[in-house]
Amino acid sequence: MGDFVIPKTHNFGGVELVELKHLQTTFNISRRLARKYLRVLHICPMYFGGDIFFSLSTFNRILHVLNRPGSKGFLFPGSKSRQKQHLRASGDYLIEVTDEILKEASSPVVLAEMAAVSGRNDSMVKKLMTSARKG
DSSP: OOOOOOOOOEEEETTTEETTTHHHHTTTOHHHHHHHHHHTTTTOOOEEEEEEEEEEHHHHHHHHHTTTOOOOOOOOTTOOGGOOOOHHHHHSEEEOOOHHHHHTTHHHHHHHHHHHHTTTTTTHHHHHHHHHHHH
């Protein structure tokens, strides 16, 4: 088995950028396939020198929306199921994130849900829910 490499991270005041290696090691996929993951999720990579970074919080927010109860399934690039025509034709699975999902992922409600699930401070959840109702 290969050496475990910890991906580089950068935190810019709450926005955590993580190296593409994070996806590669987490999902045991190639660099090329990891870039395809970002593309279908509509996450723009950031290039620093020879390294590729992406917003981990954006990635997590989109996956949160995709994994809600009642959401459609998602067929990631490189998955064996993506090639199954009956799954693609059923309408129960997405192969790319829609504008609706991106809009939902950017809402304060999603942040509040994620904070509630993670057991964070209740006052933060209330603040996020209040601002979501106003907007």
